[in-house]
Every structure is written in C-alpha cells, then in structure tokens.
Amino acid sequence: MKSHYSDAPAAEPLARHTLAVIVDNEPGVLARIAGLFSGRGYNIESLTVSETEHEKHLSRITIVTTGTAHVIEQIKAQLGRLVPVHSVNDLTVQGEAVERELALLKVVGKGEQRVEAMRLAQAFGARTLDATLTSFVFELTGGSDEIERFIKMMTACGLVEVSRTGIAAMSRGAEGM
Structure with a gap:
C-alpha cells in the first residue's frame, strides 16, 4: 500500500x-x-x-x-x-546587492598571541582603533562571511568582546529606491 x-x-x-x-x-x-x-x-x-x-x-x-x-x-x-x-x-529579488557590515573586536593577549592578532588584523585589512600593552580594539568592514571568519580566527588570539552593526545594503546599478 x-x-x-x-x-x-x-x-x-x-x-x-x-x-x-x-x-x-x-x-x-x-x-x-x-x-x-x-x-x-x-x-x-x-x-x-x-x-x-x-x-x-x-x-x-x-x-x-x-x-x-x-x-x-x-x-x-x-x-x-x-x-x-x-x-x-x-534587494535580493532586484539582483546582487552590495552588503557591508562593521564590527569592532576587542582582543586581549601578550607575547605570541599579541603578534598573531596583529598579523591577522593586517591580513584582513582591519584597522587598529585602540592599543594598550595587553589589548587591541580592531575595526573591520566587509561582508558578513568575512567578519565571521575574522571573529573565528581572533578567538584563538584572545577575543573577549564583539560589537557588530548589522548589514547595510544597497542595490547595484543606477536606479535608486
């Protein structure tokens, strides 16, 4: 049956x-x-x-x-x-939209952790907004996937705090809303 x-x-x-x-x-x-x-x-x-x-x-x-x-x-x-x-x-139906997000990450560490955090920030194109002898605050603007990868990588370097703006988006081409 x-x-x-x-x-x-x-x-x-x-x-x-x-x-x-x-x-x-x-x-x-x-x-x-x-x-x-x-x-x-x-x-x-x-x-x-x-x-x-x-x-x-x-x-x-x-x-x-x-x-x-x-x-x-x-x-x-x-x-x-x-x-x-x-x-x-x-915007999804209208075609590929330009989407960006901003994230601030606080990383705490010393020695090799600190060096690795700086190396990764440079590789991702993140800006250093604040630096002390034990911590950094990095700013990264990009697609959500790129920000997720940066957060994941920074976790091993002493990530203690993340603040994200959410997505800002705009359709491609000459037409406005």
Whole structure:
C-alpha cells in the first residue's frame, strides 16, 4: 500500500532576503515593525536603522530575514500595509546587492598571541582603533562571511568582546529606491 505522505509536495526551500524599508522617522515605527515580525514568528537576522533624509524625516530600515518565498511575500505585503511605511524593496529579488557590515573586536593577549592578532588584523585589512600593552580594539568592514571568519580566527588570539552593526545594503546599478 502506498503512503499519501509520499505524494505531499516537497517543502519550499528557505532563502535569505535583504529588505530595504523607507519609513517616517517617528517614535514607535521600529517597535511596530519588530512587533509584526515577532507576532507572526518571523526571525530578524540583522537590523539596521538610520535617518537618511533629514528634511523629509525619513529613515531606512534594512532587515535581513529567512523564509520560504511565500513567507517573504507575506512579510513584504504586511510591511507595506503599515501606515508609516513608504516603500518596501526586496534587494535580493532586484539582483546582487552590495552588503557591508562593521564590527569592532576587542582582543586581549601578550607575547605570541599579541603578534598573531596583529598579523591577522593586517591580513584582513582591519584597522587598529585602540592599543594598550595587553589589548587591541580592531575595526573591520566587509561582508558578513568575512567578519565571521575574522571573529573565528581572533578567538584563538584572545577575543573577549564583539560589537557588530548589522548589514547595510544597497542595490547595484543606477536606479535608486
């Protein structure tokens, strides 16, 4: 006897999407957007927010999330219905977007650990923002994968603290949002 479960459609694949959302810069907007995600059980992997047009009081929110094509379409539609939202752009659908993140890393060590931390920072193109006899604070800007590799490498050199900005992204080409 054949099982009906084998006739079930294959599960939709999950995909990572970067959304750029233009909103009014006013109190409570970010809370409403975060509430939309949490209320429906969607995860936010990265979130950055900043005012981009001071005179128009507009902010840009960049959200990285993962879901099926259906879930991503739901998220975009629900975001678009919020009153302070002016536009929702799926940078992933528009093509390869330029994505960057900034990280600060504090590394504590002496002797060979210290030398290795400096060597790795130089290899990754990280800037030294602070240096004492026992510690460094490095700054690295790049793709999330590069930052993850740098963090992993610095763990062996005495990494004690990490601060990351989240992803800032923009579509390639001449067209704006």
